[in-house]
Structure formats: structure tokens, C-alpha cells
Amino acid sequence: MNANALLLLLTGACIGSFLNVVAWRLPRRESVIWPGSHCPSCGHAVRWHDNIPVLGWLFLAGRCRDCGWSIPIRYPLIELLTASLWMTTISAVGFDVPLPWLITVLGGVVLVTLLIILTLIDLDHLWLPEPLCRAGVISGLIATAVAASVTDQGGGSLLLDHLLAASAALLALEGLSAIGEKILGQPALGLGDAKLAAMGGAWLGLSGILVSIMLAIFGGAVIGSIARLSGRLGAREPFPFGPFIATGIWLVWLKGDPWWWHQWLMLLGH
Structure with a gap:
């Protein structure tokens, strides 16, 4: 070591x-x-x-x-x-643009620390504190701005992409929650989940947060199904989705969204 x-x-x-x-x-x-x-x-x-x-x-x-x-x-x-x-x-790969090693590591430890504490609180209380999610969005945009300032590979467009990703993730998950409430009579997702997804968008960009949400949905569906089939979770009993979003965000930060897209294509036989 x-x-x-x-x-x-x-x-x-x-x-x-x-x-x-x-x-x-x-x-x-x-x-x-x-x-x-x-x-x-x-x-x-x-x-x-x-x-x-x-x-x-x-x-x-x-x-x-x-x-x-x-x-x-x-x-x-x-x-x-x-x-x-x-x-x-x-x-960690971090951003899609090459960055000095130290910047990537510093960004990674900030991100993963926020994800861990959010995961712990959500597991215990089904609650994702808004101040922590907001801090995650701000720190993600700051990290993106730093990345934009040290690279000549589309720095301005990088920041715009991450701003759009944070907004799109927030609106998309809030929309899903509202649709779920109309269909099921109760929110399908907590609003904290939408704020956590916005945090992921600020760190990962549009492509990255899309992959993260796909991983979260897959993981949540598998674990949720097992919990319900085993009787550990009732038919309409809520369970924390934040840990799955957090895991998806971190997996994409580690490997990069191109790697995950490649794995998906290989799974489909392409």
C-alpha cells in the first residue's frame, strides 16, 4: 500500500x-x-x-x-x-474530461462522504435532508467549474451540461413521484430522492445521471422484489430509494458513464 x-x-x-x-x-x-x-x-x-x-x-x-x-x-x-x-x-474516473489526479480524488472524497451520510440517514429515517442535498448540488457545480477551468476540452459546455442535468433530474423524479401518487394514491418517490438525483446531475452531467438512475432503478427493483417476496416488506410499505441512487451515482463517478454504457451494450449482445 x-x-x-x-x-x-x-x-x-x-x-x-x-x-x-x-x-x-x-x-x-x-x-x-x-x-x-x-x-x-x-x-x-x-x-x-x-x-x-x-x-x-x-x-x-x-x-x-x-x-x-x-x-x-x-x-x-x-x-x-x-x-x-x-x-x-x-x-476514480470522475468527469468525462481528464483532470489532475489530486482534483479528482478531492472531488471524489467530498462526493462519497455526502453520499454515505445521506444513505445512513435515509436507511434510518426515510429522510434525505435538503441542506445536505443542496450542499451536494453546490459542491458538484463547484467541482464542475474547477474542471472547466483546468481543461480546454469544452469547459463552458461541461458546466452547462451539469447544470441542465441537475435541473432535469430534479424535475424528472418529482414528476415520477407525482404520477405515482395519482396512480397508487401515494408518492412513488420521496421529494428527497429528487433532490439527491439533482445532486448526482450536478456531479455527473446528463449522460452520467441517466446511467445512475438506471442503475438505481435496477438495484431497487431487484432488492425490493426480494424483500417483498420474502415478506420483509409489505405490498405498499415504503422503503428507502436514496441508497440506490447514491450507489448509482458513486458507481458512475468511479468508472465513468461511457464504461457503463459499454457494459449495457455488451449485455444486449451489441
């Missing part, structure tokens, strides 16, 4: 620890900064050496040092997931 990968691994694990805090506190409208990390059961502050990502949980055997509360294994798993996804940015 080279120095860059190790740095991303360690930093990603620390950020993953913070994302656990954000996912717990933000839906409860608590400050994500103060007070410091503490046990949700007894309220005692977590000692610094117990707060080391992954290792702290292992040293404590998954129990609070003060009250013995069982610390969910989700905490170290999120730290490991964040660290792993931060490392994948090393090989």
Missing part, C-alpha cells in the same frame, strides 16, 4: 467515525460538534483512546467502558466502509 492509499485509508476511517455521529444527531436536531462523543445510554464522554476508529470498538469488545451498553457493530463497519470508499477514489 502506497503512502497516498494509506493516508486516504486512515483519514477516511476518522471521517467515518464522525459520520456515525452526524447520522445519529442530525435527525434529532442536535449539534454534530458539541458535546463531544458520548455514550447514548449513560452519557459518559468517550475517552480519546476508545474513540480510535475500528480499534476502539475492538478493544472495548463492543461495550461501553462505563455502563456496558452494547455498541452496535454498525459503528466500526461505517468507519471501514468510509475508509474503503475513500481509497477507491484513487482509481
Whole structure:
């Protein structure tokens, strides 16, 4: 493992620890900064050496040092997931135009961090916070503007494409939600899903967000069908679609939409 990968691994694990805090506190409208990390059961502050990502949980055997509360294994798993996804940015394609490696990695870690926290909150609360989605749109457009400024390959058209993609994705998913509500009597999608798709459009452009939504629909259909057939999900019971959109966005950011279009054509035998 080279120095860059190790740095991303360690930093990603620390950020993953913070994302656990954000996912717990933000839906409860608590400050994500103060007070410091503490046990949700007894309220005692977590000692610094117990707060080391992954290792702290292992040293404590998954129990609070003060009250013995069982610390969910989700905490170290999120730290490991964040660290792993931060490392994948090393090989990310990002935009369709060639960019310096550092710009792509920095953009990737911002994007994947936002996607992780949105996914966690949606899984827990069926809610995609609008401020986080808005931050994702703004950061995506800033990243696109930076890409446009460092390349001579249609920089202005690149920014326009991503602006149009954000708007189109928002309107398309809001439209689908409205149609679903008329047909089913309840929204087929949450409005947060539309805002997350707009965020993806800001980062990926028109072609990229289209591929992302296709991947999300496919993944959601497969997992949703399995959940309903197994009885884990009722016939009209809602389930979070945001994680599928987030996964689609990240897969396209990693490999690029041309690669995914090629896979689709190969699947069709072309």
C-alpha cells in the first residue's frame, strides 16, 4: 500500500467515525460538534483512546467502558466502509474530461462522504435532508467549474451540461413521484430522492445521471422484489430509494458513464 492509499485509508476511517455521529444527531436536531462523543445510554464522554476508529470498538469488545451498553457493530463497519470508499477514489474516473489526479480524488472524497451520510440517514429515517442535498448540488457545480477551468476540452459546455442535468433530474423524479401518487394514491418517490438525483446531475452531467438512475432503478427493483417476496416488506410499505441512487451515482463517478454504457451494450449482445 502506497503512502497516498494509506493516508486516504486512515483519514477516511476518522471521517467515518464522525459520520456515525452526524447520522445519529442530525435527525434529532442536535449539534454534530458539541458535546463531544458520548455514550447514548449513560452519557459518559468517550475517552480519546476508545474513540480510535475500528480499534476502539475492538478493544472495548463492543461495550461501553462505563455502563456496558452494547455498541452496535454498525459503528466500526461505517468507519471501514468510509475508509474503503475513500481509497477507491484513487482509481476514480470522475468527469468525462481528464483532470489532475489530486482534483479528482478531492472531488471524489467530498462526493462519497455526502453520499454515505445521506444513505445512513435515509436507511434510518426515510429522510434525505435538503441542506445536505443542496450542499451536494453546490459542491458538484463547484467541482464542475474547477474542471472547466483546468481543461480546454469544452469547459463552458461541461458546466452547462451539469447544470441542465441537475435541473432535469430534479424535475424528472418529482414528476415520477407525482404520477405515482395519482396512480397508487401515494408518492412513488420521496421529494428527497429528487433532490439527491439533482445532486448526482450536478456531479455527473446528463449522460452520467441517466446511467445512475438506471442503475438505481435496477438495484431497487431487484432488492425490493426480494424483500417483498420474502415478506420483509409489505405490498405498499415504503422503503428507502436514496441508497440506490447514491450507489448509482458513486458507481458512475468511479468508472465513468461511457464504461457503463459499454457494459449495457455488451449485455444486449451489441
